[in-house]
Amino acid sequence: MNNEIAVNLGDKSYKIRIGAGEINHLRNFLTQKNYSKIFIITDENVAKLHLAKLHSVLQGFELTTTIVASGEQTKSFGALEKTCEEILQQNIDRKSLIIAFGGGVVGDLAGFIASILLRGIDFLQVPTTLLACVDSSVGGKTAINSKFGKNLIGSFYQPKLVICDLDFLQTLPAREFRAGYAEVLKYGLIEDKKFFDFLDQNLEKIFLKDTKTLQEIITKSCENKARIVSQDEKENGVRALLNFGHTFAHTFENELNYSNDLLHGEAVGIGMLMAAKMSQNLGMIDYAQFEIIKKHIEKSGLNIDLKQIRKNWDQKNLVGHLYKDKKTEHKNLTFILLEKIGQAVIKKGVDEKEFQKIIAEML
Amino acid sequence: MNNEIAVNLGDKSYKIRIGAGEINHLRNFLTQKNYSKIFIITDENVAKLHLAKLHSVLQGFELTTTIVASGEQTKSFGALEKTCEEILQQNIDRKSLIIAFGGGVVGDLAGFIASILLRGIDFLQVPTTLLACVDSSVGGKTAINSKFGKNLIGSFYQPKLVICDLDFLQTLPAREFRAGYAEVLKYGLIEDKKFFDFLDQNLEKIFLKDTKTLQEIITKSCENKARIVSQDEKENGVRALLNFGHTFAHTFENELNYSNDLLHGEAVGIGMLMAAKMSQNLGMIDYAQFEIIKKHIEKSGLNIDLKQIRKNWDQKNLVGHLYKDKKTEHKNLTFILLEKIGQAVIKKGVDEKEFQKIIAEML
Numbered sequence: 001m002n003n004e005i006a007v008n009l010g011d012k013s014y015k016i017r018i019g020a021g022e023i024n025h026l027r028n029f030l031t032q033k034n035y036s037k038i039f040i041i042t043d044e045n046v047a048k049l050h051l052a053k054l055h056s057v058l059q060g061f062e063l064t065t066t067i068v069a070s071g072e073q074t075k076s077f078g079a080l081e082k083t084c085e086e087i088l089q090q091n092i093d094r095k096s097l098i099i100a101f102g103g104g105v106v107g108d109l110a111g112f113i114a115s116i117l118l119r120g121i122d123f124l125q126v127p128t129t130l131l132a133c134v135d136s137s138v139g140g141k142t143a144i145n146s147k148f149g150k151n152l153i154g155s156f157y158q159p160k161l162v163i164c165d166l167d168f169l170q171t172l173p174a175r176e177f178r179a180g181y182a183e184v185l186k187y188g189l190i191e192d193k194k195f196f197d198f199l200d201q202n203l204e205k206i207f208l209k210d211t212k213t214l215q216e217i218i219t220k221s222c223e224n225k226a227r228i229v230s231q232d233e234k235e236n237g238v239r240a241l242l243n244f245g246h247t248f249a250h251t252f253e254n255e256l257n258y259s260n261d262l263l264h265g266e267a268v269g270i271g272m273l274m275a276a277k278m279s280q281n282l283g284m285i286d287y288a289q290f291e292i293i294k295k296h297i298e299k300s301g302l303n304i305d306l307k308q309i310r311k312n313w314d315q316k317n318l319v320g321h322l323y324k325d326k327k328t329e330h331k332n333l334t335f336i337l338l339e340k341i342g343q344a345v346i347k348k349g350v351d352e353k354e355f356q357k358i359i360a361e362m363l
Numbered sequence: 364m365n366n367e368i369a370v371n372l373g374d375k376s377y378k379i380r381i382g383a384g385e386i387n388h389l390r391n392f393l394t395q396k397n398y399s400k401i402f403i404i405t406d407e408n409v410a411k412l413h414l415a416k417l418h419s420v421l422q423g424f425e426l427t428t429t430i431v432a433s434g435e436q437t438k439s440f441g442a443l444e445k446t447c448e449e450i451l452q453q454n455i456d457r458k459s460l461i462i463a464f465g466g467g468v469v470g471d472l473a474g475f476i477a478s479i480l481l482r483g484i485d486f487l488q489v490p491t492t493l494l495a496c497v498d499s500s501v502g503g504k505t506a507i508n509s510k511f512g513k514n515l516i517g518s519f520y521q522p523k524l525v526i527c528d529l530d531f532l533q534t535l536p537a538r539e540f541r542a543g544y545a546e547v548l549k550y551g552l553i554e555d556k557k558f559f560d561f562l563d564q565n566l567e568k569i570f571l572k573d574t575k576t577l578q579e580i581i582t583k584s585c586e587n588k589a590r591i592v593s594q595d596e597k598e599n600g601v602r603a604l605l606n607f608g609h610t611f612a613h614t615f616e617n618e619l620n621y622s623n624d625l626l627h628g629e630a631v632g633i634g635m636l637m638a639a640k641m642s643q644n645l646g647m648i649d650y651a652q653f654e655i656i657k658k659h660i661e662k663s664g665l666n667i668d669l670k671q672i673r674k675n676w677d678q679k680n681l682v683g684h685l686y687k688d689k690k691t692e693h694k695n696l697t698f699i700l701l702e703k704i705g706q707a708v709i710k711k712g713v714d715e716k717e718f719q720k721i722i723a724e725m726l
Contacts, residue, residue: 077444084440088511091686116479119506119517120597143482148451154482155518234483323454 041110072258103129111142115157130180134221179265193342245271269302404473435621466492474505478520493543497584542628556705608634632665
């Protein structure tokens with residue numbers, strides 16, 4: 001059983017393969033190519049659990065593996081430099097391939113590295129988290145973080161292939177799986193009411209990691225994202241919808257220095273709730289719709305209690321972080337809000353006070 | 364008097380304007396645009412000599428200036444991080460503009476920064492050296508250096524406009540001007556015999572910095588480069604010809620850690636002589652043609668005495684650096700060589716011994 005999705009981006013098009021045991025397909029792909037060397041970039045956790053499997057699939061190829069620290073801190077200039085230099089030391093050439101093997105952090109870092117080593121070499125994504133399967137491995141956004149905000153330094157750079165092997169998700173800790181689910185839910189909320197309904201009816205199966213259900217929700221998520229990205233690779237328009245919940249999320253992540261106290265998906269869960277609230281406050285959705293969204297987020301077990309994450313939030317700081325959002329232009333605040341469940345819109349020129357009002361409510 | 368050259372790269376096309384006082388055109392360009400902020404990146408030397416002029420042209424715009432250290436050392440991860448963070452601290456947004464104001468080092472660094480800040484914002488090149496006017500400001504190559512080689516980390520990223528104001532060249536030290544000339548000569552050697560003859564006949568006027576002659580040679584150089592780049596933006600083919608002399612040059616620069624003892628253009632001068640010699644050794648050009656090239660390089664005053672630059676070169680190290688060249692694929696050495704003056708070709712699979720033979724002769 002496997003599904004294949006095409007991401008259509010002209011000469012940068014590629015495929016996403018989704019299925020249990022799908023990693024074994026990698027060998028077929030590589031034997032059709034003529035790469036001189038393969039550089040795997042992975043992190044400590046994934047290396048412990050799954051690197052042996054990847055190495056066994058790649059037996060016979062000239063391999064080098066670079067293992068970075070796990071966690072958001074790895075999306076830094078320091079790790080970028082260290083990893084680039086480690087790879088360059090191995091006499092990499094333009095026919096070399098990078099494989100990003102891990103979650104979103106590894107994908108973002110390794111993709112960025114692939115885009116700038118020798119001004120760009122080929123790379124593949126082999127995501128091992130739900131978040132990476134449905135979000136960061138699709139669409140070619142790569143990045144590291146700045147002192148002044150998340151993902152502020154990076155590139156648009158497309159992989160040659162994405163392989164989502166569902167087997168890797170079985171070892172994913174419950175908390176991380178749940179965080180990844182936030183991004184799945186996002187697709188339902190922003191553009192696919194039917195998908196939202198499916199999620200609402202199958203929440204239990206999803207969290208039992210039923211293979212068939214996993215395959216269904218990852219495929220649907222990737223299809224949704226691929227459709228949006230194909231329309232707007234460089235985020236000049238519709239792609240901004242994928243940032244639903246993210247403008248809020250980034251302010252909290254930023255304030256916590258991207259610490260493990262709040263995973264990205266958890267922040268997105270809170271952010272989507274706040275975006276729904278803002279949509280309601282501005283009269284775009286009614287209270288009933290807001291309640292449906294809120295209940296679903298609660299049922300999914302995502303933590304929406306900001307006070308539990310940190311006792312005292314500095315509201316002024318949070319507002320400050322808002323202005324570093326990449327969507328901010330000429331000091332104009334932009335949010336992605338809902339017109340109904342399954343339909344998001346870009347809302348420009350939102351007053352800072354609308355944000356403060358919701359923050360005050362939530363704290 | 365000004366010349367305008369179009370670099371045709373589809374939706375990434377841009378113009379190069381060349382002339383005395385041409386910087387004043389910048390205002391016209393900017394008033395047609397709607398940039399939120401302008402970030403100038405320049406170095407200490409250029410800031411001292413010409414920043415006041417640029418600031419006066421840009422009066423009324425929201426400006427921030429970042430001054431980096433002069434010299435190749437600035438093309439480092441350290442300077443990249445520092446400059447990125449300095450700019451991000453100023454609440455840059457996607458409608459911000461970066462102006463690279465300086466020589467090749469500033470252009471390479473600032474262009475790379477523009478390509479990765481917020482995953483890419485607009486930038487302009489205002490080159491202030493002959494080298495930057497004829498080489499690094501055209502074609503969209505941006506880069507920093509690795510411990511393991513020059514320009515190994517970077518991107519292909521096109522400016523929105525290049526302004527070569529000849530007035531800036533008047534303050535350029537003779538040594539730097541001469542180094543820049545090496546790249547001018549390169550265009551004659553690799554694809555334009557008529558241009559080579561023009562250079563051979565006008566060498567004196569060139570080094571007197573006669574404005575009309577400068578305009579002529581910069582325009583011709585940019586036209587030559589623009590033509591090649593338009594055919595092959597990402598260096599998959601013909602663009603490699605622009606590396607004539609560079610594979611040799613990089614080994615010396617690398618061995619000297621890019622020190623000021625050997626400027627890039629000086630290294631290219633030596634490299635072109637060696638490439639000509641290799642072409643002769645392989646029977647591609649005859650001795651008479653080699654002699655014409657050698658005499659011209661001598662007349663131009665470029666230092667070709669390797670022993671004067673460093674007493675003892677480690678030949679083994681030099682060979683080692685060769686293998687880090689970006690053109691090296693599957694351990695195959697590739698050189699750009701001449702079939703005649705005005706016609707270069709890509710020569711793959713050259714034996715390492717050919718390199719060693721010439722090195723031995725030169726030392």
